[in-house]
Amino acid sequence: MNTAADKAHSASLERDGRVVNSTHGDIRPGEIAIGVIIGRTTEFFDFFVYAIASVLVFPSYVFPYLQPLEGTLASFALFSLAFFGRPLGTFLFTYIDQHHGRGVKLTIALFLLGGSTMAIALLPSHAQVGATSAWLLGLFRLLQGVALGGAWDGLPSLLSLNSPEEKRGWYSMIPQVGAPLGLALACALFAYFLALLEPSDFLRWGWRYPFFVALALNIVALFARLRIVATPEFKRLFDNRELQPSPPFETLFSEWRVILLGAFAPLASFALFHLVAVFPLSYNQLFTTSSPVRFLIIEGLGALLCVVAIVASGILADKVGRRAVLGVSAALIGTFCFAPVLLGFGQFGEGLYLLLGFILLGLSFGQAAGAVNGSFRQQYRYTGAAIVSNSAWFIGAGFAPLVALWLTATFGLWAVGLYLLSGVICTLGALRINRQWGRRESESESPAVVAD
Template sequence: MAIGNPASTDMPEERDADPDMKQIVHLDDVITTVVMARVTDYFGFFVFAIASALVFPTIFFPYLEPVAATLASFAVFSLAFLARPVASLIGRKLQRRIGKAGKITVALMVLGTSTVAIGLLPGYDQIGWVAPALLAALRIVQGLGLGGSWDGLTLQLKSAAPKDRDGLYSMVPQLGGPIGFCVAAAMFYVLTGFLTEEEFYQYGWRFAFFAVMAVNVVSLFARLRLLTTNFGSDEKTMMKSAPLGFLLQTEWRTILLSAFLPLSSYALLHMLTVFPISYTLLFTDNAIDRIILWQLVGGALAVGTVILSGVLADRYTKRAVLLGSSVLTLLLCLSIGTLKDNPAIYIVAGFIIFGLSYGQSSAIVPDRFSPDCRYSGSAFATNLSWIFGAAFAPLVGLFLASTFGLWAAALYLVSGVLVTLVTLLILQRQFDQA
């Protein structure tokens, strides 16, 4: 199946490619490219996330008590999310000057360079307080690169999807989450398993950050390839950047709904990936490589349930899938106590539920944006949802667990589920009134 018309001369606004250079590609090629781009994004994301729990407290905050050091590391982790909206605003101006391809190239180079620089940073023992300060600064730069690299891939794929398979196509970009995590976790599993503790903390962890630069190059070519793909006659409208004032004035309700809807899945993601590693290191005698191994098992199963979410969404509705996965997440909270003695129960079951939730978490609301605001509205809402649901999840979860116990961390996850359920209720009422 091919996408686009070889004779088409429609030229999307702010696009660099010459109309004559438009490619006719098969849909399976587009799917492969979208998955590649998202996997590389999440790989870099989780390399930093895992290192925040496993490495940075020891390397950059050794002067603090273990719990305080990990909380400080998680505070640095959150900085990138706070920088993303700023990067989006900068990216809008940059895109007008050098085009979308130029903007994405600059953003990914900024992201890759800052990530490699983190891998080269000396620790606190070498340069004192300058080390954590530089880590925080580079994390902000990472956020600028992440926010500036928004490309609308999900919107492009949705526009190419057959109407009766919208749920299946909507889950394709979401595969990047569990696959990207598995790749990052597998790297740390190998590094911690084959190196001594001294070797790992001295130089081993740095290899993961160097690898991010290599995969960013792959991501760049994958994204640029899609920029020369014609996705249909409505692409000019779909990929248009709306003026910020007009966007906020006309679409603020849809932006908030889009931002709040994925909170359950985003909070669950971090409570399954980063939080168990930090909790295990600080409060249990469990071997960390066993925790990562169970996470790899869970991540592999989550790939399957992400795909299943698309099948179920097409058979029933996206709203039904999210409602069911939210209820399952509430039940999962009852098992969080097993992290101490039998962590496989919470981790594996959690990843299975996460796949169902995450697979459709970003697919319901974007169609409710007006066509000329869909691209900018989705970008704005995505940045907000990562701030609300992901930026502080490891920090808040660990603080509550260390202060009150695991039950308090479970309540944090419950709060994210309740926000998602309320958003679903509002969407249902809007649908009934339409």
């Protein structure tokens, strides 16, 4: 099929979608916000369902021949594969976007995400297929990453572009709310099945149900997001190049300085993200006798507290500026580098670590997305934002659970604090180098694109 025919066919599909889905000519920020929150919540729910299973299920289900610590480290190594897949997904699905349209790209990406998640739910154990179980898990995890890289839909960008300039901090934090909501839902489901079932039943079949729920949520998210991308306002911004993808390699070579700074600017927040949301569960499971149900409940409540802190970050950013919130929160995270040792002080220490950690995470993570994207030239902002997001997650978060657990087992909890401090130094350094970001963002003719 030739390219012209592909574009014509795609254009006709999206035009039909606009007729069916659009009730008015202009799309309001509130409607975009709902689509963004639904989309990000489902993506992060998939993410955290896998992360929790990496601690509670896969070490004994896929790696029963290893000691619990080594099995968890192997599980976290497979966990990191998704962050290798995200850049691949960006490059692959940018091509699909350019040749077949946004709706086709988003549909394929979310079905790939849902299919990979379903495949993990049906994963055979090591006892059934031997080492093939680990190979299959790695493949499905890699495909999840490819799908997440391709699921970049521009909705956070559309939300930012439709927001009042004086409310840019508020609307920038909205996509970030999906992360703690997804975590809270994942914690609730796993806690429910752990409390309901005998350990043998949970390990045999109970753990699969949260993955089935993830597939159902992906289908809901697909329709919610397709409705937005089929609106006339999205088409207008796309045609004006505000939301039009540029060739990834051209963007990479033309804007490499901004991409490099953008990857390091949120490093403190992204490192803290996994050191609060994923690593503590592995410590609880391996080094304490505390119930995972109790821990998951506390973590879920902490995630809801994180939502409140994210909302507060939006209010603060509109009063003092996003760059100031990023800088101050990074400095506060620097003081938090002493906190990992609290995990060694029993249930009170665990609770205090999670409480403080989620508050700091919300304040920093709420404004961490797209910290330097206003520095992109307009024609590169859409694709550049996706590349920055993938790079930041890869560098700052992809290996954090693996590194933190290895450091704890080798040197102790204090070493995790040094690892977190390295992310803080990178963030403060990137913000200092890019000190003109605030001026360029305010002078830009259109608001900065927000990465997911």
